[in-house]
Amino acid sequence: MRRTPWGKSRLILVLGGAASGKSQVALDLAGRKGPRAFVATGQALDREMNVRIERHRSTRPPDWETAEVPTDLAQWFIDKGATYQLIVLDCLTLWLSNMKGLRLRDGAVVEATASLLAAIRATKARVVIVSNELGLGLVPATKPVRAFRDLAGKVNQQVAAEADEVYLTVSGLPLRLK
Numbered sequence: 001m002r003r004t005p006w007g008k009s010r011l012i013l014v015l016g017g018a019a020s021g022k023s024q025v026a027l028d029l030a031g032r033k034g035p036r037a038f039v040a041t042g043q044a045l046d047r048e049m050n051v052r053i054e055r056h057r058s059t060r061p062p063d064w065e066t067a068e069v070p071t072d073l074a075q076w077f078i079d080k081g082a083t084y085q086l087i088v089l090d091c092l093t094l095w096l097s098n099m100k101g102l103r104l105r106d107g108a109v110v111e112a113t114a115s116l117l118a119a120i121r122a123t124k125a126r127v128v129i130v131s132n133e134l135g136l137g138l139v140p141a142t143k144p145v146r147a148f149r150d151l152a153g154k155v156n157q158q159v160a161a162e163a164d165e166v167y168l169t170v171s172g173l174p175l176r177l178k
Helices: 022-030 047-059 073-083 092-101 106-121 143-162
Strands: 010-016 036-040 064-068 086-090 126-132 165-170 173-176
Touching: 010 022, 010 106, 010 143, 022 047, 022 086, 022 126, 022 165, 036 073, 073 086, 073 106, 092 106, 092 126, 092 143, 106 143, 126 143
Parallel strands: 010 126, 010 165, 036 064, 036 086, 086 126
Antiparallel strands: 165 173
16 A cells, blocks of 8 residues: 655545444554544434444544544534544545435535545545445435435545545455555
8 A cells, every 4th residue: 555645635435335344444544653533423313323333432542532523524624634644534424414414405415525525635634534335235215215325426436536545345355446
């Protein structure tokens, strides 16, 4: 893997299905040196999600600082991105869900994604973004779920086009696509 010298952003996208091991792959790709941040978009809105968040938290070494940022990712990178050398953003799909919960139109989400990418590129950090690949499963039965799957695919393509590296994770194994 080619290393980017400190002083220039590096963007890595890690895709995969649910429970594919993509979060651990992202942590491994992020690296071990320098100040590190884990930017979590998930919200503990129910007991099961709270258990998932705690399980994820327990897998990270204690020197990772955690920021819970359900929607304002671009602003977080503008305000805090320069503080860190390594940043893992987990996960883009939950961010999309949170954004759609604000009743944003798809065009506004695509614009917010562009703003996020610009804010990431303005940092000097190695940034690893985790996202779900929703297009590999069954066609969803309802129109709203199909629309969300399509938006997630569009946003993943947008991020992948900007990324320096892209990985697909299956059964804990990363396959480098770009």
